[in-house]
Amino acid sequence: MTSSRKKLPGELRSARWFAPDDLRSFGHRSRVMQMGYSQAEFTDKPVIAIINTWSDINQCHTHFKQRVEDVKRGVLQAGGFPLELPAISLSESAVKPTTMLYRNMLAMETEELIRSHPIDGVVLMGGCDKTTPGLMMGATSAGVPAIYVPAGPMLRGNWKGHVLGSGSDAWKFWDERRAGNISKEEWIGIEGGIARSAGTCMTMGTAATMMGIAEAMGMTLPGASSIPAVDANHVRMCADAGRRIVDMVWEDLTPAKILTRPAFENAIVIAMAMGCSTNAIIHVISMARRAGCDIGLDDFDAFSRKVPVIANIRPNGDTYLMEDFYYAGGLPGLMSRIPDRLHLDAITVNGKTLGENIAGAEVYNDDVIRTVDNPLYHEGALAVLKGNIAPDGCVMKPSACEPRYFKHAGPALVFDDYPSMKAAVEDENLDVTADHILILRNAGPQGGPGMPEWGMLPIPKKLVKQGVRDMLRMSDARMSGTSYGACILHVAPEAYIGGPLALVKTGDIISVDIPNRTINMEVSDEELARRRAEWTPPPKRFERGYGWMFSKHIRQANDGCDFDFLETDFGAPVGEPSIY
Structure with a gap:
């Protein structure tokens, strides 16, 4: 509980600027008065x-x-x-x-x-x-x-009687447009109705x-x-x-x-x-x-x-x-x-x-806010997976993906950057099936740079036209919270700094087991060692400015992506600025 003792006016932090009868505080007070305030408005x-x-x-x-x-x-x-x-x-x-x-x-x-x-x-x-x-x-x-x-x-959004949800329905209707089921004119109507x-x-x-x-x-x-x-x-x-x-x-x-x-x-x-x-x-x-x-x-x-x-x-x-x-x-x-x-x-x-x-809070609609006996999903929204492809962990949102992907093994289809992935998924001749696991790498905290929301990789157009609306996708990027589907994200360490994700090759079998919280690439330790010896770091993202500082001090996803020098264990704050 809060203390019953009340702070006194002279103990206010601002009093160090305004209270003393000296030249420096004269300057502080006079400049506030310059803005049209009287001393009675800010003193004590x-x-x-x-x-x-x-x-x-x-x-x-x-x-x-x-x-x-x-x-x-x-x-x-x-x-x-x-x-x-x-x-x-x-x-x-x-x-x-x-x-x-x-x-x-x-x-x-x-x-x-x-x-x-x-x-x-x-x-x-x-x-x-x-x-x-x-x-x-x-x-x-x-x-x-x-x-x-x-x-x-x-x-809430609205279009032709449909209740639209920002982000989520954008992804859904975009796939319908890619499949040829929505016209350009209808798409413009969705653009105007989804955010009101x-x-x-x-x-x-x-x-x-x-x-x-x-x-x-x-x-x-x-x-x-x-x-x-x-x-x-x-x-x-x-x-x-x-x-x-x-x-x-x-x-x-x-x-x-x-x-x-x-x-x-x-x-x-x-x-x-x-x-x-x-x-x-x-x-x-x-x-x-x-x-x-x-x-x-x-x-x-x-x-x-x-x-x-x-x-x-x-x-x-x-x-x-x-x-x-x-x-x-x-x-x-x-x-x-x-x-x-x-x-x-x-x-x-x-x-x-x-x-x-x-105390006394109520629920007025049992379908919007369910009871624990009638949940939307029996476990929490997120799962943390670990394995040889993500030794420091990766995350998934099982509550928003198809249950058939809770246990799955399939061949990897690997992309090293966003532009090549974006071009490939629009290619209707792409060699891909719904069992493939799409992988986008070099999109983490340093590789992105900044860990963009690229993790909900688009379903390849070839599969969209076949009616596929979900498949396993993996990345060291993030995804929008409005996104959905079988997306495995925040793979740590990221590929850009040499995490195991950097060593995956197209065709490698990736096995995912959400109930047991595991994710692995079925590649021998010897083969991974050989690939690591051949791996070369990507070029630097920044040479100067804020980006340079960012790349020097950003922590990995499993550590929250703060700057190392800002975390509490780096050292206590220096304290208050000196008042001359």
């Missing part, structure tokens, strides 16, 4: 940073331009002094090669914005895939009281997953993670968050008091029950290690064995979307169905325990 009050990831090219956050004013309203009502600090926006659909290349940049920017300014507490505004973990990682390292405001999902409002993907993709995880960890107000972006409840939640952060400053309720190992275990449990994106593994590991908690792949696999998928949301289910999930009871409703699997005594940003927050 918590200064609240609002780190806003709005931009003109981030479609998920278009409403943040207005919502930041609602957060400010709440801060002012509670007696704080709000300051908006824009940060890199990371639009998932616009940034190439991938926003994952810049997640750590956002984390660094967030940490340094807080550390270098007179900030007592922070409201983090994010939602689009990498913004949630980036903001949370930075705020965790900075250490001031923080609360997360999720962007919320967009409204501000907000994140409304499927259980990475955005919805990470917003739910933020709530499960206790970093959002109860029920905040799934409010539709354009719902009036979202406006009220933003103002509530603004009011609450001021109290958190006085209470000194910092991320270190919330983000404990039980909080991260709650996050993993909820991720599994929601039918989460595979990206959750990378982001939770990185966030946990920023908080000094040693969370790894084995934790995910252990919880996967005992937590069923009970959120019937695409791409796991066929019908419902996040709007339905919210009106069915949202995350509090889902958590109320699995209390025995949660640490109910974990503290949250409102100062109450998780158990207190979900």
Whole structure:
């Protein structure tokens, strides 16, 4: 629980800038007054940073331009002094090669914005895939009281009476177009109907997953993670968050008091029950290690064995979307169905325990949020596989693929880069069957660069025309959380740095056994040793700048893809900037 002692005004971090009667503080105060504020507006009050990831090219956050004013309203009502600090926006659909290349940049920017300014507490505004973990990682390292405001999902899509889900239905209907079943004019209609409002993907993709995880960890107000972006409840939640952060400053309720190992275990449990994106593994590991908690792949696999998928949301289910999930009871409703699997005594940003927050929560639609006796999938959403092709592990989402691939052996069809793979799958003379295992390599953290979402390799057009809609695919890349199918991802170590995936040849037999969590290439150790001796590293991806730094310090997927120098075990933060 939070301490009953309240912080005094002179103990505010911002007081170091504004309180002393000296020339340096005269400069700080006079420059704030230059902006039109009187000293009464910022003296002896918590200064609240609002780190806003709005931009003109981030479609998920278009409403943040207005919502930041609602957060400010709440801060002012509670007696704080709000300051908006824009940060890199990371639009998932616009940034190439991938926003994952810049997640750590956002984390660094967030940490340094807080550390270098007179900030007592922070409201983090994010939602689009990498913004949630980036903001949370930075705020965790900075250490001031923080609360997360999720962007919320967009409204459900619509086209000719079809309810469309972002991402998931794009993949599905694209295959139908490739098969000749949808015209160009119909395709344009789908483009205009699949995304109808501000907000994140409304499927259980990475955005919805990470917003739910933020709530499960206790970093959002109860029920905040799934409010539709354009719902009036979202406006009220933003103002509530603004009011609450001021109290958190006085209470000194910092991320270190919330983000404990039980909080991260709650996050993993909820991720599994929601039918989460595979990206959750990378982001939770990185966030946990920023908080000094040693969370790894084995934790995910252990919880996967005992937590069923009970959120019937695409791409796991066929019908419902996040709007339905919210009106069915949202995350509090889902958590109320699995209390025995949660640490109910974990503290949250409102100062109450998780158990207190979900007391009285209800579910209003038993098909959208299932019971544990009637789950969508009897184990958790993700499985971690290991073997001679992935000694440090790889991940799969069995809840979103055809069960016939749970045990499968087939010949590899290997591609060394994305362009050659993309060209080959459109070749109707490609020598491929539904039993093949497509492999794309050199697409990991360093090889991509940045580990792009290329892991849901397209089904070869030849097979699409035969009616095939799923097959085993493997990569050291990631895939969108809105994706589905028998995709094996995050193969570690990646091929670019000489992981065993680099040694696979077309025709090698790959065996996959999800129940036993194994994946192997049926190649002798002697042959693999011979191939390794012949392997030559690919050319460098970067020679300068941020990319050069990225390639020097990025960790592998099983370690969360953080920079090594930012993890807690690299060393404690230097501390506060000196005030001259």
